Amino acid sequence: MSSRIPIPSAGKPSGSLTVDIGLFVKEAGAVADRLRHLSESRLKAPLTARQETSPTRAGAALELAQCLADLAAAVEGEPRREVPDLGVFVVGDQVAVTSRDLAVAVAPHREEQALILQDGEVGTVGEVVRTAREIVRELAAAI
Numbered sequence: 001m002s003s004r005i006p007i008p009s010a011g012k013p014s015g016s017l018t019v020d021i022g023l024f025v026k027e028a029g030a031v032a033d034r035l036r037h038l039s040e041s042r043l044k045a046p047l048t049a050r051q052e053t054s055p056t057r058a059g060a061a062l063e064l065a066q067c068l069a070d071l072a073a074a075v076e077g078e079p080r081r082e083v084p085d086l087g088v089f090v091v092g093d094q095v096a097v098t099s100r101d102l103a104v105a106v107a108p109h110r111e112e113q114a115l116i117l118q119d120g121e122v123g124t125v126g127e128v129v130r131t132a133r134e135i136v137r138e139l140a141a142a143i
Contacts, residue, residue, distance in 0.1 A: 021103045023133065024103065024132055024133045024136065025100075025103050027133060028068075028132075029096065031095055031143070032093070034092075034140070034143055035057070035061050035091050038057065040088060043089070044056050044088060045057060047142045047143070057143050060139055061091035061092070061094070061095055062083065064095055064135060064139045065083045065091065066083045067132075067135050068098035068099050068101070069101065071102050071105075072102040075102070075105040075106055075109070099132075099136070111125055111126035112125075
């Protein structure tokens with residue numbers, strides 16, 4: 001994962017009238033709950049034992065929270081919001097808060113609505129939600 005806003009690939013919108021954010025909220029909530037229940041040693045352990053440069057679970061969760069905050073800011077047309085490193089025991093809450101912020105940001109938009117994301121790139125609200133679900137699933141699989 002990267003703290004840079006992932007730019008969704010261009011694709012054909014599904015045609016639904018509003019973005020279905022429910023699955024994203026459910027998946028992000030499950031990841032946040034899982035992080036809240038991990039011990040300090042598990043949160044500080046690397047995601048993969050085979051890679052010495054692998055981030056810790058807490059570090060990866062903080063990166064996820066930053067990505068979600070970046071996506072919410074992009075949807076709202078706001079400047080980047082820095083998610084502070086408040087320690088390993090807070091990352092579950094940070095994922096919960098930033099995922100809720102993204103859900104609130106996309107709720108009033110239509111899936112096919114175009115957004116200017118980063119460096120002038122254009123994506124749809126639906127693509128932003130799909131990207132958010134992908135990065136949440138990536139962390140869920142790793143923890």
